[in-house]
Amino acid sequence: MAKKMHSTPMLDELETGPWPSFVTGLKRLAKDNDMMVDLLGQLETSYETKKGYWKGGTVSVFGYGGGIIPRFTELKDDAGKPKFPDAAEFHTLRVMPPPGMHYNTDILRKLCDSWERHGSGLIAFHGQSGDIMFQGVRTDKVQDAFDEINELGFDLGGAGPAVRTSMSCVGAARCEQSCYDEAAAHRTVLNNFLDDIHRPSLPYKFKFKFSGCPNDCMNSIQRSDMAIIGTWRDNIRTDEKLARAYFAKHGVTDLVNDVVSRCPTKAIQLVDAAKIPTGPTISAVKVSDTQAIAIENRDCVRCMHCINVMTGGLSPGKDKGATILCGGKRTLKIGDLMGTVIVPFMKLESDEDREKLVDLAQRVVDFFAENALEHERVGETIERIGLVNFLEGVGLEVDPNMVATPRMNPYVRTDGWDEEVAKVQAKKQAA
Amino acid sequence: MSTATATPRRAIESGVPDNQQYLHPTLKKNYGNWKYHDRPRPGVLHHVSYSGEEVWSVRAGTQRQMDVYTIRKLCDIADQFADGHVRFTIRSNIEFMVSDERKVAPLIEALQKNGFPVGGTGNSVSMIAHTQGWLHCDIPGTDASGAVKALMDDLHQEFIREEMPNRVHLSASCCEINCGGQADIAVIIQHTKPPKINHDLVANVCERPAVVARCPVAAIRPALVNGKPSLEVDEKKCICCGACYPPCPPMQINDPEHSKLAIWVGGKNSNARGKPTFMKMVASGLPNNPPRWPEVSEVVKKILYTYKADARPWERLSDWVERIGWPRFFEKTGLPFTKYLIDDWRGSRSNLNASAHIRF
DSSP states (O other): OOOOOOOOHHHHGGGOSSSOOHHHHHHHHHTSOHHHHHHHHHHHHHHHHTOOOEEOOOOOOTTOSSSEEOOEEOOBOTTSOBSSGGGSBOOEEEEOOOGGGEEEHHHHHHHHHHHHHHSOSEEEEOOTTSOEEEEOOOGGGHHHHHHHHHHTTOOBOOOSSSBOOOEEOSGGGTOTTOOSOHHHHHHHHHTTOHHHHHSOOSSSOBOEEEESSTTOTTOHHHHOSEEEEEEESSOOEEOHHHHHHHHHHHHHHHIIIIIITTOTTOOEEEEEGGGOOOOTTEEEEESSSSEEEEEETTTOOOOOHHHHHTBTTEEOOSSEEEEEEEOOBOSTTTOOBOOEEEEEEEOOSSHHHHHHHHHHHHHHHHHHHHHSOTTOOHHHHHHHHOHHHHHHHHTOOOOGGGOSSSOOSOOSOOTTHHHHHHHHHHHHHHO | OGGGSSSOOOOOOOOSOOSGGGSOHHHHHTTTOEEEEEEEETTEEEEEETTSOEEEEEEEOOOSEEEHHHHHHHHHHHHHHSTTEEEEOTTSOEEEEESOGGGHHHHHHHHHHTTOOBOOOSSSBOOOEEOOGGGTOSSOSSOSHHHHHHHHHHHHHHHHSOOSSSOBOEEEESSTTOTTOOOSEEEEEEEOSOOEEOHHHHHHHOOHHHHHHHOTTOOEEEEEETTEEEEEEOTTTOOOOOTTTTTOTTEEOOOTTTEEEEEEEOOBOOOSSSOOBOOEEEEEEEOOOTTTOHHHHHHHHHHHHHHHHHOOTTOOHHHHHHHHOHHHHHHHHTOOOOGGGSOOSTTGGGGSOOSSOOOO
16 A cells, blocks of 8 residues: 555546546556556646746666667655655666567566566557657666566667667558568667667667568658668559458449549559450459459559558569668757658668668668768758768769759759769660 | 666667557457448447457547556456457547457447446547646647536537438647647647846747747847847737747746637548548637636537538538638637738738639
C-alpha cells in the first residue's frame, strides 16, 4: 500500500468517456507505488498551471552513452526541495522493439514483471521513434532495470546525436504488399550501427525507417533520414478471379471512379474484353465477360492506389526491391523536409543485397558525420550543399528519378558539360 | 546500488531482437507468402495466403501509456483467445491474430468487455499519434495524452466504424518540433510570444554559441545583461518557434496563456494517388485548456465532419482539398482565413497561386 493519493480533480475528468484512460492506469499503479502517487501530483500541477516541470540531465548505463532519457523534477518549494519527492527522478529507458512490433505474451509479462520491480510500471507501446518506453525509474535503479531487460534479449535504443531506434511495418509477416523482407533489412542495418546507437557522437540524430511498399505505413518519407521503401520493377500482377469478385461487388461506376480515374499517371484504362491490348509491359485482367482493365506499366509510378482498392485482383510484381530516399525530418531548423530519392531501385533479397544496403547506409552516415554542421539533419546538409555534392560524397550516380523536374534556373557553371556527357555515354556503352 | 558496485555488468549489445521468435505460428508459416486481404467488419483484417491458410487480425485501441495491469489484461485476452501473440501498430493499436474464424467474435467481445474499442482499420479514424507532453517531456507546451484521450472520447464512434471517405490519421504534438508527425489533421502547439529569459541562469546553463546557432531567423545574439554574460532576442525578428528553449532552458518559451494550439490539415505519408504531402496550418489561437481542450476538439471535429460529408470515396483529406480548393475549404468549415496562413518562410512563393485558376 502506497502513500496517500494527492487530489487530482483535473486528471479525474480524464477517467470518463469510452476511450481507455491513461489516468486510470496511473492511479492503479499508484495504489502500490509511491513514485506514481507523486507523479500524479506533479502531472495535476501541470494541468493546473499549464507548465511542464521536467529537466534533462545525464544518466546512463555502464558502457553506453545514450538510451536513457533522464528526467528530474523542477517543481520545488522555496527551500529547493521537490514538492513531489518520490517522483523527483522519473527517467525513461528507450528500448528497441522487434521488427513489426510482434510480441508473445510470455515476453510481455516478463517485461512487465521486471519493470514493476525496478520502475514505475508505466510502459508506452510505443514512442514516436518506435521505442518501447519504460517510463519512470530512479537513477539508482536504472542499471538494474536495464540489466534485466537486456537479459531478456532487448537492447537500449538511441537518444541524442546518435543513430536512432528504427521501425519496420508488419510487412512480409502478414501483408501481401510487402516488397522485401523488412525485418531482415531492419535488423541487418540497425545492428550494424550499434556503436552509433549506444554512444552518441554524430552531428545530430539519424533515423532509418523500413516500409515494405509505397503505402509507407512507417511514415518513413517524412520522418526518417534514410527511408527504405519497397517497390517493384516488373509488371503489376493480376488475378482474374479476385478482379471479377471486386467488379461483381462494386460495378463499373466504382471501377471507373475509384480505380481508373484515380490513377495519378492515367496508366490504367477500361477496355473492351474483346480488345485487350497486349505487350511485354501491359498488365490486363478481365473484370467481367465484357470489360477489362489494362495497365501500361511503363507509365505506372507504383503509387499503390489501384492495388489498395483491388487487393489481390492487382498486386505488386515479382521483381521486387526498394527505393531509398534520404533527408526526411520534422520542423526544426529549416522547416519540414521530405526524403528524396537517392537510389531508385535496389534488390533486397539476399544477404549480399542487404550488405550492399548496409554499405550504402554506412557511407551516408559517414558523410553525415564528417560534413554536417552541429545539430544539422542530413536533409539540411543536402539542402545546404546541393544533392550533387552529397551524391558525389557518398559515391552515387545521378539519375533523373532523383528530381521532380530538371533545373529551372540558369544559375550554374556548366563548363564541365562535355566531360559529363562523355561519362554518361561511356556508361551507356558499357551497360 | 548496483551502479556503485566494483564490477558493473557489461551490456549485451544485442541490438534489434529477432521477431521470428514472437510471430504468430500462422504468420511465421506464411511469411512473405500472403496473397490478399479483406475486412469482414470494422476492426478486423482477414489475410489469405497463397498456401490457402487464413488469419484474422482483430485491432483494438489502447491508451499508449499503459500500466502493467492493462498490458497483463491484454496478455490474458491474447492467451485465452489469440494463441498468446500480439503486435502493435505505429498508432499504438494492438492486434490479435487468430487462425480460426470462430475465435474472432469471442475475442472482440472480450476486448470490448474490458474497455478496449475494436476498430481503427480501413476508412476509420485511427488512434492519434502523439507525444509525451507534461507527463515526461522536458520542453512541452501542453499535454498530449490528455488532449488525445479527450479527442478520442469524442471520436470513438469513428474509430469503431469505417464510414470515412478514406483512412484518417491524426497527430498531436506538444511543441512546434512536431514529434507527432504529418497527419490528415494535426494538433500542434503554436507559441505566440518570444522567450522570457532568466538572465541570471543563462551563463551557467547554456552553451551560448550553440543557442545562437539554433535560431532559424538569427534573432539571438550574445549580450551582457546586468553585468552577466547572457543572450538577447530581437523580438521583431523572433518567430516564437521555441528552438532556443531545449538547448537553453532559461529561455522559457512556454506560456500558460500565450502558448496556443494550432490545427493543421492535409498531411499524407502514403504515395497512393498523389505524392506524399505536408500538412498546412488552417487554424491557430486556440486556448491551451486542460483537462479536455474542448476548443481544439471542436475545430478538429468541424473539419473532420465537413470532410466526411463532402469528400468522395478514397479521397484523403489532402485529395479532397485539392479537388474543392482552399477557399471552399475555409468556406465549408467556417474557419477564418487570416494573413498568418500565407506562407512567408523560405520557398514560400511556391505555395502561392501562380495561375488564373480560381474556383467560383
